[in-house]
Structures are given as C-alpha cells and as structure tokens.
C-alpha cells in the first residue's frame with residue numbers, strides 16, 4: 001500500500017543525489033540517492049566502511065556540493081540558497097564522532113559559538129547556553145574546559161552546541177563512535193528525548209547496532225546506493241518486544257503466578273505479548 005505524504009511533512013529530500021570524488025581516478029561515492037525524510041523521524045544510516053554514509057550526511061548538511069542531483073530542505077533546494085552559512089546555522093545541527101569542541105573554551109563558551117550568528121545579547125547567549133547544558137544534564141559543568149570532561153560529557157556538550165540555534169534537523173556522524181556502552185545508551189536516550197520533546201528530526205550515521213535499533217527507520221547504503229530502507233516497529237511495539245524477551249514477559253506468557261498489581265492485567269498483557 002502506498003503511503004501518501006503531505007509535502008509539508010517532508011523535511012528533507014534528496015533527488016538522484018550523486019557525488020564523484022577526484023578527476024583522474026573518479027570515485028562515485030554516492031550514486032543517485034533518492035531519500036525522503038519526514039519531520040520528526042529518527043533515521044539511522046548504516047552500511048560498510050566507504051559505502052558513502054558520511055558523503056551523504058555532508059551533502060544533506062550543505063557541507064559539500066553534489067556532482068549532480070539535489071538536496072531539498074524544508075522545501076528549499078540547497079542549490080538555490082544564497083547564504084549557506086546562515087542557512088546551515090538556522091536549519092541544521094551537526095554532531096560528529098570526534099566532538100571537535102574548541103579546547104581553550106569552556107563548555108558554556110563552546111555552546112555559545114553558533115549563537116554569534118544570532119541577533120541576541122551576550123547575556124541572552126549565556127542564558128541560552130546554560131539552558132542547553134542543563135538540557136543535556138551538564139548544568140554544573142558550564143565552566144569546565146573540554147579536557148576536564150569525560151568523553152560522554154564532551155559529546156553531550158557537542159549536542160548542546162548543535163542545538164544552539166534550534167535546528168529542525170540534527171545530523172550526527174557516528175555520535176557514539178568513541179563511547180562505551182553506558183555512554184552510548186545515555187547519548188541515545190538524550191537524542192530520543194530531544195526527538196520526542198522538541199520534534200527534532202534525527203539522521204544518525206552509525207556502525208552501532210544498539211543505535212540503529214533505537215531508530216524508527218534504518219537506511220542501508222552500499223556502494224553509494226540505497227540498498228535497503230526499512231521502517232522499524234513503533235516505540236510501543238519495541239517495548240513490548242523487549243518485555244517479551246525479559247523474565248517477566250516469559251512468566252506472563254507461561255501464565256505463572258504474578259505479584260499483586262500485575263495479576264489483574266496479566267491476561268491483557270499475555271494477549272499483547274502474543275501479538276508482537
């Protein structure tokens with residue numbers, strides 16, 4: 001069944017997007033990619049090393065120009081944008097694998113950097129930077145330099161910085177690549193919360209299966225082409241699947257005696273678990 005999207009629902013679109021690197025020995029890093037991403041979607045971009053994931057992200061974020069094809073953001077073709085710096089600053093936030101914070105600036109000052117594009121006073125800038133640091137759980141770390149923070153904390157500062165101009169779209173290239181499992185889970189929880197509460201559209205390049213499992217949609221790139229584009233289950237379905245594989249879920253399915261409180265709803269839960 002074809003799903004018809006209203007044009008205003010599409011926040012990001014690529015049409016026959018192609019990028020060829022080099023002239024003497026051309027490498028077709030991206031080869032005719034058509035992609036439509038809706039407002040508020042969480043999309044993971046996966047695929048082998050060298051398949052074109054970063055190339056795609058850089059083109060979407062207007063950090064690079066296509067050899068042919070087009071990127072359309074909020075209905076505007078990027079090729080028609082006059083002031084790319086301002087466009088990027090107002091629409092798109094970036095988080096990279098190496099958070100590239102400026103080492104001589106504090107966490108708060110790093111978050112303030114993109115706000116210099118905005119017509120706001122120094123005190124407003126500071127206030128907003130502190131709000132963003134609080135949002136990522138670093139309210140008390142504003143005066144710390146990057147080398148006084150852990151890797152996960154630095155990545156959270158980078159996310160706060162990416163959100164400084166309230167972008168509609170957050171692009172992240174291996175945002176958890178340098179992090180351990182616990183920090184990866186925290187960063188993903190944070191990104192998920194931003195998506196739900198602020199309706200930020202997330203496009204995340206990742207090698208990490210936990211990260212792609214947290215997405216609603218997984219796009220697989222191979223040899224510069226989209227190989228697969230899969231819509232995952234809803235959040236509720238995913239939680240039910242998780243419950244089903246837990247000890248409690250198994251007990252419910254077996255019809256074991258359950259603790260008071262759960263006992264009453266066990267039949268309904270049993271039916272739900274059988275359906276996922």
Ligand SMILES: Nc1ncnc2c1ncn2[C@@H]1O[C@H](COP(=O)(O)OP(=O)(O)OP(=O)(O)O)[C@@H](O)[C@H]1O
Nearest residue numbers: 021022027029047048049050051052053054055056
């Ligand atoms: N600046 C460049 N000049 C020439 N070739 C490049 C350049 N950047 C990337 N490539 C080539 O384009 C292809 C796609 O690279 P890209 O960085 O997009 O891959 P990737 O999927 O992000 O890989 P990884 O998972 O290793 O980060 C590769 O073959 C790469 O060698």
Ligand SMILES: [Mg+2]
Nearest residue numbers: 053054055173
């Ligand atoms: Mg890459």
